[in-house]
Amino acid sequence: MKRQLIAAVGVAAMVVGLAACGSDAKSDGDKAGSSSSAAKNYSGKTLKVWLMSGSAPKGWDDAVKTEFETTYPGSKIEYQIQEWTGIGPKVTAALSEGSVDVLEVGNTQTAGYAATGGLLDITKDKAAIGGADWNANQSESAILDGKQYAAPWFVTNRVVAYNKEIWGKAGITAPPKTLDEFYADLDKVKAVPGVSDAIYMPGQEWYVYFGLLTSEGGKLAKKDGDKWVGGLSTPEAQKAFDTYKALQSHSVTGPKDGDEAKPQQKDVFAKGDIGSIIGLGWEIPTEKEMPKEKIGYFPLPGKTADKASGVFLGGSNLAIAQASKNSDMAKDFLKIALNDKNEGLVAAAGSIPNKKSLDDKVVGDFAAAAKLGAASGGITPTTPNWASVENNPNPIKEFLTGALTGDYAAAAKKADDEIAKRLNAKQ
Template structure:
């Protein structure tokens, strides 16, 4: 299943001319090749991971193994929120207050271009990089140099409440968007508050719909990039997004993290939502057999809607004073043991040897959906677009609240173009 996903990513990435990130690594779990001091007493490695990425068992396990291998050292894992993370990372990289950090595959090039990330080219082989698939490692590379280790890959699917669907008389998951609209109508008629919970600024879903139309959210004109919300493909994608959002009471001017939709779903008032595997409720909040998954359907049954091919890389801060320890952490994190734990949660790790573990219900829905996906342009300036205030989010909120599509698209295309022209 993992190899199928890697192939799908390779094809989907051509939608925007770049590839997503992923890889495989060696089984040797020993520390990095750099010589290490006699002891690590008093040293603390500060690691930033993003909310929803690493399960608690993974964090606990890697802390135990790291502190056992590097006796005297302490591992301090800090969980960060995605909202506003760009500026926070920029500040931390300049101050040297973080050693290892998780960065999104759309953001890595931007941080590397500013000089904030350590060049890992010479350490790549020791980290297992010889086995990393080149097409999936692309977002970790800038100007031929390796600035991060690819960690995992994921895309969004529809997560649904089976009990509410059964109550509404729905006996099968939809294969087309029209069938899904019909199911949402049935859920609404049965009294479900939110047949689908879809905040107005959930731009990842909108991005995927554009990709499924063979469109681009930004286009390249020679050596320059420009916003592309005015394109027919983007406008058609918005029509789909707007119709889906019309079944939701979620705010039109907020994203999926405000409030975090994963905290709302278990309350039993939401029939479905579009999210990542980690956003599904834990068994303690809702029985696992009451949670289902399927790809967001497309216009025809033979092709699901497109998806944003998300993923994360692990990088080391250039200003880190613990670079030897940081490389050791990366090697442990990228080992079979800990990549295997990621696979068992439904995420897709960098290890083709762990194919059999990517068999969760979420993964089964995510893999076919990835065939119609894409990622953002792998250019340093893209991080400017995602910085708050994100013009794509503001565009969606404005049009959903009644603004004219064409004139609003031009306004925000101009903003995107300006940001893409800014230096890092």
Template sequence: MKRQLIAAVGVAAMVVGIAACGSSAKKDDNAGKSASGKTVTMWLMSGSAPQAWQDGVKADFEAAYPGAKLNIQIQPWDNIGQKITTALSDGSVDVLEVGNTQTAGYASTGGLMDLTSAKADLGGNDWTPSLNTSAVFDGKQYAAPWYYTNRVVIYNKALWTKAGITAPPTTLDEFYGDLDKLKASGVPNPIYLPGQEWYTYFGLLAGEGGQIAKQDGGKWVGNLESPEAKDAFATYQKLQSYSTAPKDKDEATPQQSTLFPKGDIGSMIGVGWEAPAPKDMPAENVGYFPIPGKTADKPSGVFLGGSNLAAAQDSKNPDLAKGLLKIALSDKYESLMASSGQFPNKSSLNSLANTPFAQAALKGAVNGAITPNLANWSNVENPPAPIKEFMTAVLQGADYDSTAKKYDGQITDLLGQKQ
């Protein structure tokens, strides 16, 4: 993603209307025989693009480039870093989704195509500037912002009603009280919150006005020892005390979205795609609200997660890769992302993000935060993942201050490694 705290892409001013978008599948008369028989491989991450988006982009691309084929492959997020590194080095992928916290790392090692000269043609003059920051490295455009999202509380309305709760909480104290009521009513997990869900912790830290890493004397260092980080962790620890989720696992181990529909979890903190599908739980039983803050007028801070689309530097089909990006990033398909609950790369399209999840997420995004836009940030996220290890250690009883000092040292070392 980008720097620490931003104005969350001016969310309050983003909800404006948009005219209907036409097809982006204009035939490329210059493609001719150059496209015939070629296959462009596109990697997307699990949970990002709805099937209608995939089907439409494929149809429009193959119509625009007669004879070419688009092969969309869905990849899991777990341990994706090494897989992308390998694919970029051997040229087995042409266009790929890259997490906005990871883009700078892949750009710095030469894996991504420089799109600076193509930015205007891709629609970049209208991209929301704050979202585009993570797609730029060393002054050059190495990717395009695709979508962003943030976490909200997803709750089981039936369990909350049974516990006598009539309205979602607006403060943390009210939230704790509701979790107590759920527990008293026999719900084994008033909230499902694994010990290593660092995205939620990151957001709580942002809400305290803190940073997970900071600049000190010209270098980036870990900042878990700060008072803000300690206060945020106290909130996280209290929320986690209402959960039987493992303290040494994250939200994907096991995937919390598979557990929630079983009906014995009162709430969880997640992104839109983690909410149960209607076939697994009736839509009327699923509710959403922003993660509450200390006061009713200000929700908790949140991690502004999201993804960019990039082309591989060693793509065997560089012109087709840029053509695919133009179609995928068009208003037609950004609008489809918005209508499915994601937030698109242009603020003018955000009014289409009107699902119950999106409405809750927009309220929280006002206090959004992102990681530093550093080439080495992926070192911190990838195994051994010192932030996750730190969280587990403290939740299992380790002294906060000494443990924070230990892992701040590890974060500082990882941020200082040469590429």
């Protein structure tokens, strides 16, 4: 599921040109509300569903298709698999033309598509689809101005991956439970002969900082009246940065003006002289690159042992196109696609499902650590302009480098001003 995890880092596709999308579209039933499945007949109708390459776990699409077509005889589910590269303009066109009914969208992209009229408001259908049990911190990514525009499908997040062999030589027998224990362990790891870095952590790992900010109850930005303001000059942001700086100080080779992408963390870690990294599943070396029995995982600890540090929750939502002529059919598709059986397949593939009750179905050492952090996770601000903040030059990355190498207050103010400028820009 590598591609789904690449999407999860939150690099949003360009979301433009949807203003004329589907506002006058007709459907086969009410845009709001659902009737019972027994009263519905979708015979002869085809539902077009777009999924992104690598997202659906093996067997999920077939299981959902079979269940739907059995429940509604004569109906047909038609999947199209899309690539993440260049998906923004393609989605824009499809939503405008009404050529897709249900589509997977990255959770940081959802607000943009919703704001410009591309996605159907499913607020009144949320309970019928199963939304009463959705994790609030996942569902948040699909809510704009108090309305639900998509259903959460899955998320993933970063965890600490460590070299068991090196940690064993350091005399560490169990993962740390608090940040202070983690710092102490990193000092022990650094003392192991041949170790170049106790933790490889470049200075611009802003998603790690985001999680720490979430732990402190802070936000990268928030609404003040009808305007957005940056949140990096707040006491919560300062506390989060103090933790971030303490972690980053244990990294000798991680450049303060670089991020985790160049070089890729997995390539650095696979060399065998790095004690640990904080990364996503696709940032972990493959079996061919590094024996899996040499890698252990734990959630980034919190300040106290009862709660892990916060994380950024990256993943995908399932949405219905506003212009769909099969909106009732699409709602029933979501109900089946997200039921416990099919959502359980997502958990069994190593992602975090959309409801707490399915956590015991999560499989894999990485995912087991990730689900502990996910409980304290959050998402970036739900505004259609958020993608512009992540665009280079990313002011949060520049803030981290500036604060690590100079004056925190000055770096925070500069970033806050730029974040507010981008978020308040007219679309």
